[in-house]
Amino acid sequence: DSGVTQTPxxxxxATGQRxxxxxxxxxxxxxxxxxxxxxxxxxxxxxxxxxxxxRAKGNILERFSAQQFxxxxxELNLSSLELGDSALYxxxxxxxxxxxxxxxxxxxxxSIL
Amino acid sequence: ILNVEQSPQSLHVQxxxxxxxxxxxPSSNFYALHWYRWETAKSPEALFVMTxxxxxxxxxxxxxxxxxxxxYSYLYIKGSQxxxxxxxxxxxxxxxxNKLIFGTGTxxxxxx
Numbered sequence: 633d634s635g636v637t638q639t640p641x642x643x644x645x646a647t648g649q650r651x652x653x654x655x656x657x658x659x660x661x662x663x664x665x666x667x668x669x670x671x672x673x674x675x676x677x678x679x680x681x682x683x684x685x686x687r688a689k690g691n692i693l694e695r696f697s698a699q700q701f702x703x704x705x706x707e708l709n710l711s712s713l714e715l716g717d718s719a720l721y722x723x724x725x726x727x728x729x730x731x732x733x734x735x736x737x738x739x740x741x742x743s744i745l
Numbered sequence: 746i747l748n749v750e751q752s753p754q755s756l757h758v759q760x761x762x763x764x765x766x767x768x769x770x771p772s773s774n775f776y777a778l779h780w781y782r783w784e785t786a787k788s789p790e791a792l793f794v795m796t797x798x799x800x801x802x803x804x805x806x807x808x809x810x811x812x813x814x815x816x817y818s819y820l821y822i823k824g825s826q827x828x829x830x831x832x833x834x835x836x837x838x839x840x841x842x843n844k845l846i847f848g849t850g851t852x853x854x855x856x857x
Contacts, residue, residue: 634788665845675789675834677845690844722788730838730845731777733791 635659638723638737646745650711653740657704657725663687664706665734666698667722675722681706682728710742718744749837751848758825759856765821766851768835772816777838780809780820783850784831792820792833825855 635658645651657664666678668691677690681700692698695713700706710717720741724734750769758764770778777796781789793802798813806823822829832850839846 634790674849675847677847680845688844724789731794731796733779733794734789735791736788738788 634735634737636723636725636735636737638721638740640740641738642741642743644743644745645713647713647715649713650709651713651742653708653710653721653723653742655706655708655723655725655737657706657723658735660727661725661735662704662728663726663730663732663734664700664704665724665726666692666706666708667724668719669722669739670716670719678708713744715744718742749835749846749848751833751835751851753851754849755852755854757854757856760825760827762825762855763821763823764825764853765819766833766853768818768820768848770816770818770835770837770846770848772813774839775813775816775837778811778818779836779838780818781834781836782831783834789834820851822853825853827855827857829853830855 637656639654662683665680667675678692679698680688684700698708720739722739724736726732726734752767780792783789793809795811800811809820811818832852834850835848837846
């Protein structure tokens, strides 16, 4: 158990809809990272937050947004969903900066019908 | 464009064999290199974070080295066991961009 909790575990929705994925980091971790793993692809870094502020941005679409709240949990919002957004979305947390190991949640599997 | 390459893409070894994989990355713009172990149907598990040229880290039978000048890191597994079967990922943290670039991974299968 990594200590990182992601909800929901599975999500099925339709094209054009909007969903919110939630991540609770390990106790004491200040950094939260979001990743996308599409079918037959590796992990793609989406975005990082550190103590409530956006720290780094990867290949995140404009239809996607994220935030980190004062209690350090984070949400990833995906809107105007397309079939290609079907993927496994991982959240990871680390103690502070980028030289700390990241601890991954079990992921949220999003299926777009 | 920062590119992280791992070789080999896959590796099949017998139980007890020692093995090693390579992660190659652009030597400019280096900030840190992470190694992760990713078992099928699970989430990635952190192995090492390496920051300094010449770093050597060890965790049980697994060790890693780092050469930031020439842009590579090696991961070694001594006496492979079936439970070592997994994909081993290296991840470059590029300092200036703050982005994380994942390698394609090396899939290790250890036959009993």
